Amino acid sequence: MTGPVVALLLVVVVLPEIAALVLSFERYTYGQAPTWIGIANYVALWNDPAFWNALRNNVLFVVSAVLLELGAGLAMAVVLAQGFPLQRLWVALYLAPYAVSPVVGVITWKYMLEPDVGLVNYALGRLGLGSPGWFVDPWLAFSAVVVIEVWRYAPFVAMVCYPAILSLPPDYFDAARVDGAGPWQTFTRVTLPLIRPALLVAVVFRVIFAVRTFETIWILTKGGPVGATEVLATFLYQQGFRYWELGAAAATAWVMLAVTTLAAAWYLLSLRRAAGDAG
């Protein structure tokens, strides 16, 4: 019964992964015959400052985006869990950014951040903060990319944590109230420790997906200005589909896969440890 699914995954996902590994040891310019060159592609990456720039940006991006998503997503989940009239509507509004295409996210924010006419700069101008060029300044461009990512994925964190909070026994909150705990204390001493498993899942999923980030950055900045938003995926894309060096791109791809695997392994280990704690 699982045969077709397994076959499809083996042919379309696993086999190409292995093919990519083989490719990463070859010089393969698209259209020419590949030749075996050992670890030369990886050595070239090691000596390429552009690769290190992409890797550093990628790490910075993962850390900043995931931390902000975690904060914003948790806040959303806690608020939603209070329960309101028309709950279905509020949940839908909160989750909306997750249901739109990454392209739509970029269009929305590019419109709001337009230097001369965008809503955000208008507001900043009114506050006497000038009109920053979001896509010209390296740090601002990086921040813009992070903001869009947080906007898109904080709802994901909320989506994982909200049901977890709802499933907590009300007795715990009653007990906290009887003991005179305020909302903040209740959150840090009761809610947070109890939803740790859900939180862990959210973080790991987000880390794994943030490592591969491509769409938002590619559509918004193409990795610019001057490499400020270059990450592994955009670097890989340029190697592979602009310079047509598929072998070199495959090496970057495997670095990406290694980073992802480390994150996943960490996740499985913590899951096991959590299970050990529970039983």
Added chain:
Amino acid sequence: MSRRVLAWCGLLLGAAWSAVPIYLIVASSLKAPADLFEFPPRVLWHPVATSYRTLWTDWPEFFRALNTSAIVALSAAALTVALAAPAGWAYSRRRGRALASTALLLLAARMFPPIVITIPLYPVVQRLGLADHAAVLIVLYTAFYVSLATWLVKSFLDEIPVEVEEAARVDGCGTAQMLARVTLPLAAPGLAATFILTLVFAWNEYLFAFLFTATRTKTAPVVLSEMLGSATGVEWGPLFAATSIQLVPMLVVVWLVQGALLRGMTAGAVKG
């Protein structure tokens, strides 16, 4: 009392952060192009369809892409559910070492970054003459969403008591007949939710669509990104109209399958 007020403030703040950017797109699509960058933006205005008319006359490409998107997303979702239903049933009802190892494969497949496989796949797709064919996208989407779908189906089937199936067996049903007559009809709402969730992902996908389509089978997100990246300056009016057409159905969907969204995203990630 003050706590309730605080909760409402938080609620409205969060809703504004998530929804206002999307609202602005849809609202702007109904404004006259001259009013698009008016400050402060008008809250009440007489809606006009100018931008939609411009889109219709100047961007026939977008409507072709919309059509492609619909075909690709519907096919991928149908294929995904067709594969995920029996697999989900097996994971829900059966145990065994072989099954456990394939479960690991399903989990691992979701962890692989899709961009990795584009490198070896690109030359193959070109050589097979499949570049710019919708079939490539349908297969890729199915492969990348089927493991989540399988787990979602499993979680729905877990809620259907085994006794129902045992009764069907006592009445002389074989496995296929039992699935078709008893289990799957009972699981229909769950299967529908899985279908719709896959539909959303496939409808919105950008990376594969961007890499594996050239002219004939561009999907709507690809055309949207081209409209945004237009060298002659962005025509915001038609872009807002096109974006609204692409995104509004998805908002309706979030409304419809909230429950599946809330359970689905991490299905299979926590031992249940």
